[in-house]
Amino acid sequence: MQLLALGLNHHTAPVSLRERVAFPFERIEPALAGLKELWQNSGPERRAEAAILSTCNRTEIYCVTADAAAGDRAIHWLSQFHQIPTAELVPHLYALPQSEAVRNAFRVASGLDSMVLGETQILGQLKDAVRTASEAGALGTYLNQLFQRTFAVAKEVRGQTKIGAHSVSMAAAAVRLAKRIFESIETQNVLFIGAGEMIELCATHFAAQHPKSLYIANRTIERGEKLAESFVGKAIPLSALPNILHKFDIVISCTASSLPIIGLGAIERAIKIRKHKPMFMVDLAVPRDIEPEIGRLTDVFLYTIDDLGAVVREGNTVRQSAVAQAEAIIETRVKDFMQWLEARSVVPVIRDIHAQAETVRQTELERAKRMLRRGDDPLDIFDTLSLALTKKFLHGPTLALKTASSNERNHLIQFILEWFRHSGTSDK
Template structure:
């Protein structure tokens, strides 16, 4: 089998371009079917799609051959989704094959390729991507092995190294930035827009600082109420957000919306009503939830995921020893997966050999039964059956020996010797009998 990984992330593409290639969970099943339909024309039966705030990656697996044959249709499909030319997309993507693809997947799962070094969220997001591919029927045995080994490697990295012990998450970074702006976080009102895992993490970090009030705005009020109840917060309708925005000193947003939900005009009106008291805003969504023009307002402090990444890099410098340990674990996992992948390449041959042997056996058994039905001696029939099978098994090897020229004969002879003249372990019991 051949495995190919194609993607773009926070190191290869700017935020706005990444936003063009983001997939919500609801979009992934249909996207996978469309992707596989495109790739099947190139012969690829397996596909998985990972889409997070910081990356969009395709993993595909094909029958033995040139995995690069998958690249062009995959690029064209992804470029069409983002509404850009394939050439423009290629300027911001990375393409990895077989060992490289495995190494990348293992590093992603272990948090080594994250914007926040060692962050654990990506592992859950990868597991969700696998579930989506499995439900869509695009997860075959090769990608299943790749991802299960990714999870195993990530678990070993977590348990054997300190890669995540000093990790500063995006959520913690948001609180740190807010604390730099406001004298006391206990005196501010905080609004969370969205009700997903990231907002839950941010709300947990803010709740530890006991702000004056907290509120959750979500498109589905019931889900917003469920999250709000965990933190003693108020739930409000997303549709009411423009009228309520002025009430909040800090706004953290992370939804799956394909378009901004907090516009420049709404923020300008909120600032006017607040008499230009500053607002702290964090946009953790990709694509953006908050229009980028909001950052130009003098009384707004707006941070994106890319801004926050710079805040957490210093913590990464303290974990270089742990990174080296993690890389060693990952490399061991890559070697193991590559060995498995090489073995998979021989599966069709093994299946063909077994089928051929079964055909020979069936022919000889049918012949033996006819002879027995005619009253032939049992020992003679068994002898004929064994000779028939032996001749069939040796025919190909003997034909190759006879057909090979002088330059090939020694190599063919060595191969035949290894295949047919291996000594078998002696059975001590036979000597005793």
């Protein structure tokens, strides 16, 4: 069985491509079904496994299959699923086999590969991805073991290092950028579009700056109202945005919409009504909520998730000292997992050995039963049974020694001696 991680992230691909490769939540189960069908159609293997991790910063497919061409098939499938030419996709993809896939999972869960070093949100996103794959029936022994160990490694890294110390986040970066545009956030009107975890985090940071007003716009007004209450703000429906956008100096958006929510025309009208007073806008969504053309307007300061990533990296120095320690923990755990994986690879061989031994045992046992029914002396039967079993089990090693080349014989002798040493103590 081959373990593979295939994907792209903020290191290898721009947001314009990441948003096209992202899997909306409702499409992940159908995608997993397509992957399982892909492996089943590639050969007789029926135990293939798959999981999909899709966030703002990365899309990764983890799979276990006996297909030797798993990487090429997965790339072709991903290209077809998202209708992106393979030639456009391939330069930004990474395909990580075996231990590299394990190391990648451990590093991602521990926050070592995040745009914000040591952030914890990715661990929850990975757990959600595993839960979805499990519910879709796409997980098996190998990926279950990989992800359980992944979660344990992330816990160990956070418990034994300072990788999560001195919190640096996208929300903090957004506030820092806003302060570059406005003298004080206390005099600004702030609008948040969406009501998810990222928006809640951003609202927490901006609320701490005591803005003039704080609004939450959400498709579900009840959820928006609940979040707005936490910050003594107000909730409005998304449908109201075109008429009131001009009232806001700061706009932060992060929804799960597959199409932009704010278009160029709406912002052009808003800027005209504002008499060209500047607007600060942050688009944290993938796919993007705000049309990128808006960034060309003179009076609009539009930042994407990649722009915030650059700001975040400025404050990451404090966490760097913990990286080497975290990497050392991960390397140890990668070796542990690969030892488990190698042990699993001999399970079919062990099963065959036991089956052959059982066949020999049953054959000799039936012969002993016939002797017993015939009235032979039980002691003679025991002697004959034990002698027959001994001869048959020694036949293979003896033949191997006789037919081995001179180079092989010394290794074979050491192996057989070690085998008998363990055999003699197996019942203790």
